[in-house]
Amino acid sequence: MELWWQDEARVGQQGTLTRIWAERGSRPRAPRDQRYDWAYLFGAVCPARDTGAALVLPFADGEAMNLHLAEISRNVTPGAHAVVLLDGAGWHQTGGKLQVPDNISLLHLPAYSPELNPVENIWQFLRQNQLSNRVFDRYTDIVDACCDAWNALTADPGRIRSIATRPWASVTI
Template identity: 55%
Template sequence: MLMMDRAGWHMTDKLVVPANITIMVLPPRSPELNPVENVWQFMRDNWLSNRVFESYDQIIAMCCHAWNKLISQPWKIMSIGLRRWAHGF
Protein backbone atom coordinates (compact mmCIF):
# COMPACT_ATOMS: atom_id res chain seq x y z
CA MET A 1 0.00 0.00 0.00
CA LEU A 2 1.21 3.47 -0.88
CA MET A 3 -0.38 6.46 0.87
CA MET A 4 -0.50 9.67 -1.19
CA ASP A 5 -1.92 13.13 -0.85
CA ARG A 6 -4.05 14.62 -3.60
CA ALA A 7 -1.30 16.50 -5.42
CA GLY A 8 -2.07 16.86 -9.11
CA TRP A 9 0.78 14.61 -10.18
CA HIS A 10 -0.53 11.88 -7.86
CA MET A 11 -4.05 12.05 -9.25
CA THR A 12 -3.28 12.15 -12.97
CA ASP A 13 -4.48 9.39 -15.27
CA LYS A 14 -0.92 9.26 -16.62
CA LEU A 15 0.35 7.72 -13.37
CA VAL A 16 1.32 4.11 -13.98
CA VAL A 17 0.74 2.02 -10.87
CA PRO A 18 2.25 -1.47 -10.77
CA ALA A 19 -0.21 -4.29 -10.11
CA ASN A 20 1.41 -5.12 -6.76
CA ILE A 21 0.81 -1.61 -5.33
CA THR A 22 -2.47 -0.40 -3.86
CA ILE A 23 -2.88 3.37 -3.62
CA MET A 24 -4.63 4.90 -0.61
CA VAL A 25 -5.41 8.56 -1.20
CA LEU A 26 -5.66 10.84 1.82
CA PRO A 27 -8.87 12.84 2.27
CA PRO A 28 -8.79 16.36 0.80
CA ARG A 29 -7.48 19.15 3.02
CA SER A 30 -6.03 16.81 5.64
CA PRO A 31 -2.32 17.66 5.97
CA GLU A 32 -2.38 16.43 9.57
CA LEU A 33 -2.68 12.88 8.22
CA ASN A 34 0.44 13.22 6.07
CA PRO A 35 3.54 13.09 8.31
CA VAL A 36 5.79 14.70 5.70
CA GLU A 37 3.76 17.91 6.03
CA ASN A 38 5.11 18.21 9.58
CA VAL A 39 8.65 17.70 8.29
CA TRP A 40 8.24 20.59 5.82
CA GLN A 41 6.71 22.76 8.56
CA PHE A 42 9.61 21.98 10.90
CA MET A 43 12.13 22.98 8.22
CA ARG A 44 10.28 26.21 7.49
CA ASP A 45 9.91 27.09 11.16
CA ASN A 46 13.54 26.39 12.06
CA TRP A 47 15.65 27.24 9.03
CA LEU A 48 13.74 28.78 6.15
CA SER A 49 11.12 31.26 7.35
CA ASN A 50 11.44 34.98 8.05
CA ARG A 51 14.29 35.45 5.60
CA VAL A 52 14.89 37.58 2.58
CA PHE A 53 16.71 35.68 -0.12
CA GLU A 54 18.97 37.58 -2.49
CA SER A 55 18.64 35.16 -5.39
CA TYR A 56 17.15 31.91 -6.61
CA ASP A 57 20.51 30.22 -6.06
CA GLN A 58 20.48 31.33 -2.43
CA ILE A 59 17.01 29.82 -1.98
CA ILE A 60 18.26 26.50 -3.38
CA ALA A 61 21.40 26.63 -1.21
CA MET A 62 19.43 27.36 1.97
CA CYS A 63 16.91 24.60 1.21
CA CYS A 64 19.74 22.12 0.63
CA HIS A 65 21.41 23.24 3.86
CA ALA A 66 18.15 22.80 5.81
CA TRP A 67 17.53 19.37 4.26
CA ASN A 68 21.07 18.18 5.02
CA LYS A 69 20.81 19.47 8.57
CA LEU A 70 17.56 17.58 9.06
CA ILE A 71 18.72 14.28 7.58
CA SER A 72 21.70 14.33 9.94
CA GLN A 73 19.13 14.02 12.76
CA PRO A 74 17.10 10.85 12.03
CA TRP A 75 15.67 10.86 15.56
CA LYS A 76 14.19 14.30 14.85
CA ILE A 77 12.55 13.05 11.65
CA MET A 78 11.06 10.10 13.55
CA SER A 79 9.70 12.32 16.32
CA ILE A 80 8.19 14.80 13.84
CA GLY A 81 6.55 12.13 11.69
CA LEU A 82 5.39 9.75 14.43
CA ARG A 83 1.65 9.34 14.74
CA ARG A 84 0.65 7.85 18.08
CA TRP A 85 -2.68 6.69 16.65
CA ALA A 86 -0.84 4.76 13.93
CA HIS A 87 1.59 3.04 16.29
CA GLY A 88 -0.72 2.43 19.25
CA PHE A 89 -1.85 -1.07 18.35
Protein backbone atom coordinates in the same frame (compact mmCIF):
# COMPACT_ATOMS: atom_id res chain seq x y z
CA MET B 1 6.66 -3.42 4.24
CA GLU B 2 7.51 0.23 4.83
CA LEU B 3 5.18 3.14 5.41
CA TRP B 4 6.27 6.41 3.75
CA TRP B 5 4.56 9.81 3.86
CA GLN B 6 4.94 12.23 0.94
CA ASP B 7 4.19 15.91 0.39
CA GLU B 8 5.67 18.99 -1.24
CA ALA B 9 6.24 22.54 -0.06
CA ARG B 10 6.84 25.75 -1.95
CA VAL B 11 9.78 27.78 -0.66
CA GLY B 12 10.53 31.17 -2.11
CA GLN B 13 11.36 34.80 -1.88
CA GLN B 14 7.96 35.67 -0.41
CA GLY B 15 8.98 33.53 2.56
CA THR B 16 7.13 32.91 5.77
CA LEU B 17 7.26 34.63 9.10
CA THR B 18 7.56 32.60 12.28
CA ARG B 19 7.88 33.27 15.96
CA ILE B 20 11.20 34.56 17.22
CA TRP B 21 12.54 35.41 20.66
CA ALA B 22 12.55 39.10 21.51
CA GLU B 23 12.73 41.29 24.56
CA ARG B 24 9.34 41.87 26.17
CA GLY B 25 7.75 45.06 24.89
CA SER B 26 9.94 45.22 21.79
CA ARG B 27 8.83 44.69 18.22
CA PRO B 28 11.26 42.32 16.48
CA ARG B 29 12.04 42.90 12.83
CA ALA B 30 11.86 40.16 10.25
CA PRO B 31 12.87 40.57 6.60
CA ARG B 32 10.21 40.20 3.93
CA ASP B 33 10.76 40.10 0.17
CA GLN B 34 8.22 41.01 -2.51
CA ARG B 35 9.79 39.12 -5.42
CA TYR B 36 8.21 35.99 -6.87
CA ASP B 37 10.80 33.26 -7.31
CA TRP B 38 10.39 29.87 -5.68
CA ALA B 39 11.28 26.19 -5.71
CA TYR B 40 9.32 23.12 -4.69
CA LEU B 41 10.71 20.80 -2.03
CA PHE B 42 9.33 17.31 -2.63
CA GLY B 43 9.85 15.28 0.52
CA ALA B 44 8.98 11.84 1.81
CA VAL B 45 9.78 10.28 5.16
CA CYS B 46 9.74 6.79 6.63
CA PRO B 47 9.43 7.32 10.41
CA ALA B 48 10.09 3.66 11.24
CA ARG B 49 13.52 3.86 9.58
CA ASP B 50 14.10 7.52 10.56
CA THR B 51 14.97 8.35 6.96
CA GLY B 52 13.73 10.48 4.11
CA ALA B 53 14.05 11.20 0.40
CA ALA B 54 13.73 14.62 -1.17
CA LEU B 55 14.20 16.59 -4.36
CA VAL B 56 14.21 20.35 -4.92
CA LEU B 57 12.60 21.14 -8.26
CA PRO B 58 11.54 24.31 -10.11
CA PHE B 59 8.04 22.97 -10.82
CA ALA B 60 5.31 20.76 -9.33
CA ASP B 61 3.63 18.54 -11.90
CA GLY B 62 3.36 14.92 -12.98
CA GLU B 63 6.92 14.87 -14.31
CA ALA B 64 8.27 16.16 -10.99
CA MET B 65 6.20 13.58 -9.13
CA ASN B 66 7.65 10.80 -11.31
CA LEU B 67 11.16 11.98 -10.41
CA HIS B 68 10.27 11.99 -6.73
CA LEU B 69 8.69 8.52 -6.84
CA ALA B 70 11.91 7.22 -8.43
CA GLU B 71 13.91 8.86 -5.62
CA ILE B 72 11.68 7.30 -2.96
CA SER B 73 12.03 3.92 -4.69
CA ARG B 74 15.84 4.16 -4.49
CA ASN B 75 15.57 4.78 -0.73
CA VAL B 76 13.25 1.88 0.09
CA THR B 77 15.06 -0.99 1.79
CA PRO B 78 16.15 -3.52 -0.87
CA GLY B 79 13.59 -6.31 -1.12
CA ALA B 80 10.93 -4.31 0.76
CA HIS B 81 7.72 -2.79 -0.54
CA ALA B 82 6.68 0.75 0.41
CA VAL B 83 3.19 2.13 0.83
CA VAL B 84 3.43 5.87 0.13
CA LEU B 85 0.63 7.97 1.64
CA LEU B 86 0.03 11.27 -0.11
CA ASP B 87 -2.57 13.99 -0.51
CA GLY B 88 -4.83 14.58 -3.48
CA ALA B 89 -2.79 17.20 -5.36
CA GLY B 90 -3.48 17.24 -9.09
CA TRP B 91 -0.03 15.96 -10.01
CA HIS B 92 -0.58 12.93 -7.72
CA GLN B 93 -3.56 11.84 -9.81
CA THR B 94 -2.57 12.36 -13.43
CA GLY B 95 -4.76 9.60 -14.84
CA GLY B 96 -2.23 6.85 -15.41
CA LYS B 97 0.64 9.17 -16.32
CA LEU B 98 2.48 8.52 -13.07
CA GLN B 99 5.24 5.97 -13.38
CA VAL B 100 4.96 4.15 -10.06
CA PRO B 101 7.98 1.90 -9.40
CA ASP B 102 7.31 -1.78 -8.69
CA ASN B 103 8.41 -1.50 -5.05
CA ILE B 104 5.89 1.28 -4.27
CA SER B 105 2.11 1.44 -3.85
CA LEU B 106 0.33 4.78 -3.56
CA LEU B 107 -2.44 5.38 -1.02
CA HIS B 108 -4.26 8.71 -1.15
CA LEU B 109 -5.32 10.45 2.04
CA PRO B 110 -8.88 11.81 2.32
CA ALA B 111 -9.49 15.21 0.73
CA TYR B 112 -8.87 18.32 2.82
CA SER B 113 -7.06 16.50 5.62
CA PRO B 114 -3.50 17.84 5.85
CA GLU B 115 -3.53 17.06 9.58
CA LEU B 116 -3.24 13.36 8.66
CA ASN B 117 0.07 13.86 6.84
CA PRO B 118 3.06 14.21 9.21
CA VAL B 119 5.18 15.73 6.43
CA GLU B 120 3.17 18.91 7.08
CA ASN B 121 4.84 18.92 10.51
CA ILE B 122 8.21 18.39 8.83
CA TRP B 123 7.59 21.52 6.73
CA GLN B 124 6.60 23.44 9.86
CA PHE B 125 9.82 22.34 11.59
CA LEU B 126 11.99 23.28 8.59
CA ARG B 127 10.33 26.67 8.23
CA GLN B 128 10.64 27.45 11.94
CA ASN B 129 14.27 26.40 12.15
CA GLN B 130 15.83 26.91 8.72
CA LEU B 131 13.71 28.57 6.05
CA SER B 132 11.87 31.50 7.66
CA ASN B 133 12.68 35.13 8.38
CA ARG B 134 15.24 35.40 5.60
CA VAL B 135 15.59 36.86 2.14
CA PHE B 136 16.85 34.86 -0.83
CA ASP B 137 18.70 36.91 -3.44
CA ARG B 138 18.65 34.32 -6.22
CA TYR B 139 16.90 31.09 -7.17
CA THR B 140 20.08 29.16 -6.39
CA ASP B 141 19.96 30.53 -2.84
CA ILE B 142 16.48 29.06 -2.43
CA VAL B 143 17.65 25.68 -3.73
CA ASP B 144 20.72 25.74 -1.48
CA ALA B 145 18.62 26.65 1.58
CA CYS B 146 16.16 23.82 0.86
CA CYS B 147 18.99 21.31 0.41
CA ASP B 148 20.75 22.48 3.57
CA ALA B 149 17.53 22.32 5.59
CA TRP B 150 16.65 18.81 4.37
CA ASN B 151 20.19 17.53 4.89
CA ALA B 152 20.24 18.94 8.43
CA LEU B 153 16.91 17.22 9.13
CA THR B 154 18.07 13.82 7.88
CA ALA B 155 21.45 14.13 9.63
CA ASP B 156 19.78 14.66 13.03
CA PRO B 157 19.28 11.14 14.49
CA GLY B 158 15.73 10.55 15.68
CA ARG B 159 14.35 13.86 14.37
CA ILE B 160 12.20 12.39 11.57
CA ARG B 161 10.97 9.63 13.88
CA SER B 162 10.01 12.12 16.60
CA ILE B 163 8.15 14.47 14.24
CA ALA B 164 6.49 12.00 11.88
CA THR B 165 5.59 8.93 13.95
CA ARG B 166 1.85 8.44 14.35
CA PRO B 167 0.67 5.71 16.75
CA TRP B 168 -2.35 5.01 14.56
CA ALA B 169 -0.19 4.49 11.46
CA SER B 170 2.21 1.62 11.86
CA VAL B 171 2.95 -1.59 10.04
CA THR B 172 2.94 -4.90 11.90
CA ILE B 173 3.49 -8.12 10.03
